[in-house]
Amino acid sequence: xxxxxxxxxxxxxxxxxxxxxxxxxxxxxxxxxxAVRGVGFSVxxxxxxxxxxxxxxxxxxxxQSIMRxxxxxxxxIMAGSAKLRGTEILGANxxxxxxxxxxxxxxxxxxxxxxxxxxxxxxxxxxxxxQVHRGYSYRQAFKRAxxxxxxxxxxxxxxxxxxxxxEFSGGMLQRAMIAMAISCKPAILIADEPSTAxxxxxxxxxxxxxxxxxxxxxxxxILITHDLGVVARMADEVAVMxxxxxxxxxxxxxxxxxxxxxxxxxxxxxxxxxxxARQHKLEPIQGSPPDLFAPPAGCGYCPRCPHAMKxxxxxxxxxFYLLGEHFSRCWLHHPMSPQKPESLYFKDAQQ
Amino acid sequence: MWGYIFKRLVQGIITVWFIATATFxxxxxxxxxxxxxxxxxxxxxxxxxxxKYGLDKPVLTQYFVYLGNLSRGDFGIxxxxxxxxxxxxxxxxxxxxxxxxxxxxxxxxxxxVLFGALTALYRNRLPDxxxxxxxxxxxxxxxxxxxxxxxxxxxxxxxxxATNILPVAGWGTIRHMLVPALVLGLGTxxxxxxxxxxSMLEIINSDYVRTARAKGVPPARIFARHQLRNAIxxxxxxxxxxxxxxxxxxxxxxxxxxxxxxxxxxxxxxxQLDYTVIMGTTVFYxxxxxxxxxxxxxxxxxxxxxxxxx
Numbered sequence: 257x258x259x260x261x262x263x264x265x266x267x268x269x270x271x272x273x274x275x276x277x278x279x280x281x282x283x284x285x286x287x288x289x290x291a292v293r294g295v296g297f298s299v300x301x302x303x304x305x306x307x308x309x310x311x312x313x314x315x316x317x318x319x320q321s322i323m324r325x326x327x328x329x330x331x332x333i334m335a336g337s338a339k340l341r342g343t344e345i346l347g348a349n350x351x352x353x354x355x356x357x358x359x360x361x362x363x364x365x366x367x368x369x370x371x372x373x374x375x376x377x378x379x380x381x382x383x384x385x386x387q388v389h390r391g392y393s394y395r396q397a398f399k400r401a402x403x404x405x406x407x408x409x410x411x412x413x414x415x416x417x418x419x420x421x422x423e424f425s426g427g428m429l430q431r432a433m434i435a436m437a438i439s440c441k442p443a444i445l446i447a448d449e450p451s452t453a454x455x456x457x458x459x460x461x462x463x464x465x466x467x468x469x470x471x472x473x474x475x476x477x478i479l480i481t482h483d484l485g486v487v488a489r490m491a492d493e494v495a496v497m498x499x500x501x502x503x504x505x506x507x508x509x510x511x512x513x514x515x516x517x518x519x520x521x522x523x524x525x526x527x528x529x530x531x532x533a534r535q536h537k538l539e540p541i542q543g544s545p546p547d548l549f550a551p552p553a554g555c556g557y558c559p560r561c562p563h564a565m566k567x568x569x570x571x572x573x574x575x576f577y578l579l580g581e582h583f584s585r586c587w588l589h590h591p592m593s594p595q596k597p598e599s600l601y602f603k604d605a606q607q
Numbered sequence: 608m609w610g611y612i613f614k615r616l617v618q619g620i621i622t623v624w625f626i627a628t629a630t631f632x633x634x635x636x637x638x639x640x641x642x643x644x645x646x647x648x649x650x651x652x653x654x655x656x657x658x659k660y661g662l663d664k665p666v667l668t669q670y671f672v673y674l675g676n677l678s679r680g681d682f683g684i685x686x687x688x689x690x691x692x693x694x695x696x697x698x699x700x701x702x703x704x705x706x707x708x709x710x711x712x713x714x715x716x717x718x719x720v721l722f723g724a725l726t727a728l729y730r731n732r733l734p735d736x737x738x739x740x741x742x743x744x745x746x747x748x749x750x751x752x753x754x755x756x757x758x759x760x761x762x763x764x765x766x767x768x769a770t771n772i773l774p775v776a777g778w779g780t781i782r783h784m785l786v787p788a789l790v791l792g793l794g795t796x797x798x799x800x801x802x803x804x805x806s807m808l809e810i811i812n813s814d815y816v817r818t819a820r821a822k823g824v825p826p827a828r829i830f831a832r833h834q835l836r837n838a839i840x841x842x843x844x845x846x847x848x849x850x851x852x853x854x855x856x857x858x859x860x861x862x863x864x865x866x867x868x869x870x871x872x873x874x875x876x877x878x879q880l881d882y883t884v885i886m887g888t889t890v891f892y893x894x895x896x897x898x899x900x901x902x903x904x905x906x907x908x909x910x911x912x913x914x915x916x917x
Contacts, residue, residue: 325817358823365821370814375836375912384832385822420912436822 270342271298272476273444278336278346280314280321283329287549291317293500294336299444302470304477306487306508308523309497312545315480318497319446322346323357340443359389362437362475366449368429372421378405379417382436389440404435408465427458431465438469445470446478451486463490484527488512496520499546499556506582516576516584518561555587563588563595608908615904619897626893630886631673635666639880656686660882673886682887687879693887696872701891703778704861704868708854710784711792715849718796720842723803724835727811730804738800745797750856754790754863761786776865787864791857795849799842807838836910843907847900854899855892 280292292314299305307315320326322338322345337344340360343351354360365371373381382404383397392400398417405413408431421429430450437445447466451459463486470477479490487494487508494511496504496519504517515521525539543560546552555561558568567587576589588595657663660683661672676683682693722742726735761775774783810816811834819833858870869888876884908914 323821325820355823357821363818363821365814365818367814371818373815373819373833373837375840375910376832384819384824388822388824388828422913433818436818 272301273299273338273340273478274342275322275338276336278318278321278338279334280317280326281332281334282317282326283332289548290551291500291548292321293548293551295497295500295502296336297495297502297505299476299478301443301476302474303492304470304479304490305493305495306479306481306491307495307497308481308484308487310482310545312548313497314500315482315497316448319363319448319478319480323361323363323446324349325363355389358385358437358442359440360442361444361446362440362442363446363448364430364433364437364450367453368426368433369421369453371433372429374421377418377420378424378432382417382432382439385436385439400439401435404439405432407438407469408432408435410435426454427461430454430458430462434462434465434469438473438475441473442475444476444478446480448480449482450479452481452483459486466490484512484523496523499551500548501556501585503557503586504582504584506578506580510579510582514578514582516578516582516589517557517586518563518588519557520584522560555585565594611908612901612905615901619894619901622897623890623894627674627677627886627890628670630889630893631670632666634880634882634885635669637880656684659683677890682891683883685876685881685884687876687881687884693883696884697869697887697891700867700869700872703866704854704857704870705895707784707788707791707861707866707868708850708857710788711795711853711857712846712850713792714789715792715795715799715853716842716846718792719799720803720835720839722796722800723842724807724830724838726800726804727807727838728830730808739804742797742800745793746801750790750794751859751863753793754787754860757786757790758863776863778864778866783864783866787860787866791853791860795853799845799849802845803838803842806841807834810834810838813837840907840911843903843910847896847903850899850903851896854895 275298276296278292278295279290282289282291295314295318297305297307307318309315317326317331321331321333324347333346336346338346340351340356345351345356345360349356351360357363372378379398379401382401383392383394386392386397386400387394390397402413402417405417410416410428410431416424416428421432424432434450445466450466451462454462466477466479467490469475477490479486481487491508494504494506494508495502496511496517498519504511504515504520506514506516510516511520512524515524519541522539522541525536526541528538529535541560546556546559552558552569554567554569554571555564555573558564561568565587567590573585573587573590575583575585577583578589587593661669680694682697685691685693685696722738726738729735758775761773764773765771765775773786777783816829816833819829824833855870857868858874860866861868861870869892872884873888873892875881876888904914
C-alpha cells in the first residue's frame with residue numbers, strides 16, 4: 257500500500273521528539289481497552305503541534321504514557337518508541353543526566369482548580385521543580401518562583417507566591433501551573449486541554465501567554481484540545497486523532513483548508529463560524545466512536561462515515577501522503593478509489 | 608488566628624456551662640438522698656453539708672450555690688468519703704488517666720496514620736489485606752477482652768523469660784503504661800487506619816499528585832509533601848472526638864490493669880449518688896474534652912490554610 261500517491265516522506269530537520277507506533281492498553285474488569293493503537297508524530301523546537309479529537313480518543317492517554325503518568329498496572333505500553341533528541345525516553349526517567357519529567361518536558365493540565373496542592377503555597381509549588389532538578393536552595397527557588405509568576409503576568413507576584421491555591425482564580429491558577437511547568441526551561445511543554453476549564457476571555461489570555469512564552473523560550477508545545485478554534489489560533493501542525501489513531505496530520509492550513517479525512521470534515525462542519533459567507537447549519541457527526549474493547553478490523557470511523565466503502569470495513573487504511581507531510585488514513589485517497597476525494601474534502605480550498 | 612482561638616474558647620466555656628447545668632438537674636432528678644447511706648452520717652456532718660450546699664433549700668438555689676462554687680474552681684467535698692475534696696481526688700487520679708489517655712491517643716494516631724498510609728500504598732496487595740483484617744478485629748473486639756488476653760500473654764511472656772519484662776498490672780513506671788495504653792488505643796487506631804486509608808486512596812489518585820509526578824518530584828517527597836498532609840486532614844478532624852472516647856473509655860482498662868485512674872471514682876460516685884464527686888468529675892471531664900477539641904481545631908488550622916483564614 258505504500259506505492260500510493262507521493263509516498264515519499266519528506267526529510268525534515270531532526271525532530272525534537274519523535275514518537276513512533278505507540279500502543280497503550282488498559283486492563284479493566286470489562287476486558288482490555290486498546291486506548292492508543294499505533295500513534296506516531298514528531299515535534300520540532302519552537303513549533304506547536306495540536307492534537308485534536310473527541311473525548312475518549314486517546315489524546316491524553318498518549319501524552320501521559322510518554323510522561324509515565326498513566327497508572328501501570330492497569331495501563332501498559334505495548335509497543336512503540338518515543339525519542340527525545342534521538343534518545344529513547346519510554347520507560348526511562350533520566351536521559352543524559354537530566355530528568356525527563358519536569359526538566360526536559362513540562363506539563364500543564366485541564367483543571368487548574370484541582371491540579372495544585374491545596375495545602376502548599378503557590379510559590380512553594382513553583383519552587384519545587386527547581387529544588388528537585390536544579391539543586392536550588394529553598395530561598396533561591398522561591399525567589400525564582402516569584403520571577404516566574406511575573407513572567408506569567410501575575411500582578412503582585414511576591415505577595416501572590418505566599419498565597420494558597422484557594423485564594424487564586426481559575427485563570428490565575430493556570431498561569432501558576434504554566435510558571436511551574438516552565439520553571440526548569442523544558443524543551444517541550446505538553447498542555448493537556450489548558451483552556452477547557454476556563455471561561456472564554458481567560459482562555460484567550462492563557463493561549464496568548466503560551467504563545468508569548470514560546471517565542472521567548474523557543475520551547476515546543478504539544479497542545480491537546482478538542483476545540484478547533486484553539487487549534488487555528490495556536491498550532492503550526494495538527495494531528496487529528498480518532499479511536500486511538502492519528503487519522504490526519506498536516507500543517508494547520510492543510511488540515512483546515514485541505515481537510516483530507518471525513519472525520520476532519522465532520523469536525524469542521526460541527527464548528528460554528530462567524531464568517532457570514534460560510535455560515536451554515538451545524539452538522540453533528542452521527543453515532544459514537546467505536547468500542548475500543550474490540551477495535552474494528554477496518555477504519556474506526558467507517559460506521560459514521562458518509563463515504564464508507566467495503567474496503568473500509570475490512571482493512572486498516574495506511575497513511576496516504578498528499579502534499580508534503582500532510583497525510584490521511586482514508587481509503588478514498590487510494591488510487592483505485594472509485595470516489596474522487598477532492599470533490600468531498602476540498603470544498604473550502606478555493607476560499 | 609487569635610480571633611479564631613478566642614471564639615473557640617468562648618464557645619467552649621458555654622459548652623462547659625451547659626454540661627454542668629445538664630448534669631446538675633439530671634442528678635437531682637434521680638430519686639434518693641446521698642446522705643441516707645449505709646454509712647452513718649453524724650447529725651453534725653449532715654447539718655454542715657446542708658448548710659454549705661443549701662441542700663435544704665429549693666433546687667434552683669442549690670444550682671446557684673453550685674455554679675458559684677464552680678466558677679471559683681471549687682468542686683466541693685465528697686458526700687460519702689470522709690474528708691476528701693473532689694479537687695484532691697481529681698488532682699491525685701486525673702494525671703494517671705491523662706497519661707494513659709495521651710499515650711493511647713499517641714499510639715492510635717501514629718499507628719492509624721502509618722498503617723492507613725501503608726494499606727493505601729499497597730492497596731489490594733498482601734500488606735493491605737493483613738492490616739485490614741487486623742483492623743476489623745481491632746474494631747470489633749471490646750477492650751476488656753483485649754485487656755484480659757493481653758494480661759494472659761504478659762504472664763506467659765514473663766514466665767517464659769523468667770523475669771518481669773512487662774508488668775501484668777499496676778502503675779508507676781513507663782513499663783506499666785505501655786500495654787494498657789496500647790489496649791486502650793487499639794480500637795481507635797483501627798478506626799483511624801480505615802479513615803486514613805480511604806483519604807489516602809483518594810489523594811493518590813488526585814490531580815495534584817499527578818501534577819507533582821509530572822514535575823518530576825521523587826516518590827518519597829510526593830508522599831511527605833503532597834500526600835500525607837492532605838490525607839491527614841480527616842484524621843485530625845476526628846482526633847478530638849477520639850480523645851474523648853479514649854479518656855472516658857479508659858475506665859474498663861484501668862479496672863482490669865488495676866490502674867489508679869479517675870474512672871473508678873467517676874463510676875463509684877454515680878452508684879453512691881455522691882453529688883459533688885459526680886458533678887466534679889463530669890464537669891472536669893467535659894471541660895477537658897472541650898479543651899482537647901479546641902486544641903485539635905487549632906492544630907487543624909495550622910494544617911489546613913483554608914481554616915486559618917476563615
